[in-house]
Amino acid sequence: xxxxxxxxxxxxxxxxxxxxxxxxxxxxxxxxxxxxxxxxxxxxxxxxxxxxxxxxxxxxxxxxxxxxxxxxxxxxxxxxxxxxxxxxxxxxxxxxxxxxxxxxxxxxxxxxxxxxxxxxxxxxxxxxxxxxxxxxxxxxxxxxxxxxxxxxxxxxxxxxxxxxxx
Amino acid sequence: xxxxxxxxxxxxxxxxxxxxxxxxxxxxxxxxxxxxxxxxxxxxxxxxxxxxxxxxxxxxxxxxxxxxxxxxxxxxxxxxxxxxxxxxxxxxxxxxxxxxxxxxxxxxxxxxxxxxxxxxxxxxxxxxxxxxxxxxxxxxxxxxxxxxxxxxxxxxxxxxxxxxxxxxxxxxxxxxxxxxxxxxxxxxxxxxxxxxxxxxxxxxxxxxxxxxxxxxxxxxxxxxxxxxxxxxxxxxxxxxxxxxxxxxxxxxxxxxxxxx
Numbered sequence: 364x365x366x367x368x369x370x371x372x373x374x375x376x377x378x379x380x381x382x383x384x385x386x387x388x389x390x391x392x393x394x395x396x397x398x399x400x401x402x403x404x405x406x407x408x409x410x411x412x413x414x415x416x417x418x419x420x421x422x423x424x425x426x427x428x429x430x431x432x433x434x435x436x437x438x439x440x441x442x443x444x445x446x447x448x449x450x451x452x453x454x455x456x457x458x459x460x461x462x463x464x465x466x467x468x469x470x471x472x473x474x475x476x477x478x479x480x481x482x483x484x485x486x487x488x489x490x491x492x493x494x495x496x497x498x499x500x501x502x503x504x505x506x507x508x509x510x511x512x513x514x515x516x517x518x519x520x521x522x523x524x525x526x527x528x529x
Numbered sequence: 530x531x532x533x534x535x536x537x538x539x540x541x542x543x544x545x546x547x548x549x550x551x552x553x554x555x556x557x558x559x560x561x562x563x564x565x566x567x568x569x570x571x572x573x574x575x576x577x578x579x580x581x582x583x584x585x586x587x588x589x590x591x592x593x594x595x596x597x598x599x600x601x602x603x604x605x606x607x608x609x610x611x612x613x614x615x616x617x618x619x620x621x622x623x624x625x626x627x628x629x630x631x632x633x634x635x636x637x638x639x640x641x642x643x644x645x646x647x648x649x650x651x652x653x654x655x656x657x658x659x660x661x662x663x664x665x666x667x668x669x670x671x672x673x674x675x676x677x678x679x680x681x682x683x684x685x686x687x688x689x690x691x692x693x694x695x696x697x698x699x700x701x702x703x704x705x706x707x708x709x710x711x712x713x714x715x716x717x718x719x720x721x722x723x724x725x726x727x728x729x730x731x732x733x734x735x736x737x738x739x740x741x742x743x744x745x746x747x748x749x750x751x752x753x754x755x756x757x758x759x760x761x762x763x764x765x766x767x768x769x770x771x772x773x774x775x776x777x778x779x780x781x782x783x784x785x786x787x788x789x
Contacts, residue, residue, distance in 0.1 A: 370577050377581045381685025384692035385731070391714070392620050392695055393723040419722070 403430055403449035404489035408463045413444045414474055414499025416465055421475040422448050429454040432476060448476065448493075458483040462495035474499060554747050557668055558676055564669045565677065571670070575678035579640045583686060586639050587632055591690035594627060595619060595697025602698070603706050615708050616717035619698030624721065624730045625786070628691035630778050633737035636683055637770035641745035644675050645766040648749030649759035672750060676742045683738020684731055691730065729785045736777060741770045 410416075413435060422430040430450035438445045450457075460481030467474050478493075487493070565572065602618040648671065651657050657667040695717075702708040721727070745766050752762035 371573060373581045374573050374576045377576065377584055377682075378685065380584070381580075381682075381688055384685070384688040387692050388624065388688060388695075388727050389723055392624065392692075392717055393721040393727050394718045419725075 403433075404452050404455055405433065406448050406450065406457075406487055406489070406491050406493055408446050408448060408476075408493040408496050409438070409441065409443045410446060410463075410465065410496050410498050411443055412498040412501065413446065414465060414467075414501055416446070416474045416476070416499060420473065422450060422478065423475060424454070424457075424478045424480065426477075429478075446476070455486065455489075457487045459485040459487055459491070460495065461487060461493055462497065463493045464497035465499040467500060550751070551743070551747050554750065555743060558673055558743075558746070561666070561669045561673045562677070564666075565673055571674040572677050572681075575674045576682065579644070579675070579678045580682035580685065583636060583639045583682065584689065586635055587686045587690050588693050590631065590635055591623075591628075591693030592697040594631060594690075595623065595694030595699075596701045598622060598627075598694065599698035599701030599706070603702055603708070612702075612706075612708050613712040614716050615698065615702045616695075616713035616715075617720040619702070620695050620717045620721050621726065623691045623694040623698075624726050626778070626782070628694065629687045629730055629733040629737055630774060632687040632690040632734065633683065633741055633774045634771055636679075636686060636738070637741050637745070637767050637774070640679060640682070641741050641766050641770050642763045644679065644742075644745040645749035645752070646759060646763045648672070648675070648746060649752035649754075649762045652750070652752060653754040653756065653759055655754075672746050676746050679742030679745065680735075680738050683741060684734045687730070687734030687737075732785075733778065733781050736781065737774050740773050740777060744770050744773060 416432065416435060418432055418435055420432045421428045422432060430448055433447040433449040435447075436445045437443075448463075457478065458481045460483040462479045462481065463476050464479070465474055466477050481495075598619045599615060602615050603612055606612045606614055606618065651667075651671065657671065660667045660670060699710075699713060703710045703713055748762045748766045748769065752758050
């Protein structure tokens with residue numbers, strides 16, 4: 364009788380420790396506690412060029428993550444990228460004229476979407492669209508433009524390109 | 530030439546025969562599962578010998594693997610000045626790959642071989658035939674409880690392995706090498722996704738547990754009923770489980786993480 368009891372206790376401990384390990388992985392190791400995709404409200408934004416933006420990239424306001432990129436699709440009609448953002452529903456107080464830009468964390472880091480709230484009275488609704496967008500910063504294009512401008516300066520045509528920002 | 534073709538045909542027929550037997554055996558196991566409901570005690574006894582007794586091995590191995598990962602990861606990352614990412618490296622490699630795979634390999638060596646040897650010896654000493662004589666189905670009494678216990682234990686053991694590994698990486702990285710504790714956890718949490726990484730790792734360990742349990746009981750049940758046969762069967766369990774786990778791991782990884 365006693366032996367049966369200790370055996371059952373040992374099995375109980377085993378199962379409890381296994382489940383505890385799983386819970387620890389879920390809460391301490393993964394981002395489950397920080398933000399879950401389930402309870403978000405969705406807004407879409409169109410970008411001319413998304414650079415290296417990936418699905419599930421962070422969406423931030425003032426540097427604080429409030430959501431994730433849910434899907435990135437190419438829109439055949441407007442030749443633009445259609446990005447769906449999933450934002451935590453407790454942060455649904457975003458004005459209608461919020462602007463979205465794709466930024467890079469560090470010089471070569473991953474890309475994310477930064478939202479900048481505007482001053483409109485009306486708030487963005489679920490399924491709404493962010494109208495003001497700014498495309499990703501493409502390093503190669505910038506370098507190319509910079510070199511082109513340098514070359515133009517070298518041949519004495521610097522006057523013509525003075526207005527352009529490298 | 531004809532001889533060679535005949536040999537090839539023989540080998541492939543034998544392979545399919547074994548796969549077919551394995552499948553039929555699995556179906557018999559499944560059909561016998563409901564008969565276990567009134568006697569959960571049988572499973573608990575097996576959970577003790579399969580799960581509880583493997584726990585120590587898994588916990589210590591997990592801790593060691595995590596500590597080694599912490600040390601090696603630190604030495605590589607510090608060259609790029611990215612030692613803060615240590616938590617992410619340790620957690621991702623454990624949760625995605627090392628946890629399920631190494632736990633399954635250890636499980637095959639610790640519990641799978643024991644299951645095979647036990648069932649094979651029962652067969653060699655005619656205990657299984659004895660049960661049949663008493664109208665007790667050895668399938669329901671011996672095979673299925675062991676199978677179920679192994680399937681339940683494996684995901685729990687893999688989770689313990691990963692959790693202990695993360696703690697081991699933490700001890701080495703934060704305790705010995707001086708990585709910032711807050712950065713260790715926050716980098717980890719920002720890059721490890723619950724559904725993408727932890728759930729996929731769990732699915733892997735469930736699949737591996739299923740395969741390890743299936744191979745262990747099947748090989749034991751099909752063992753030649755002699756001393757030599759049992760020892761061969763025990764070896765075969767470990768080797769086949771290792772091959773199956775590593776092969777399946779590639780397929781599962783390609784399905785889950787391969788962005789095609």
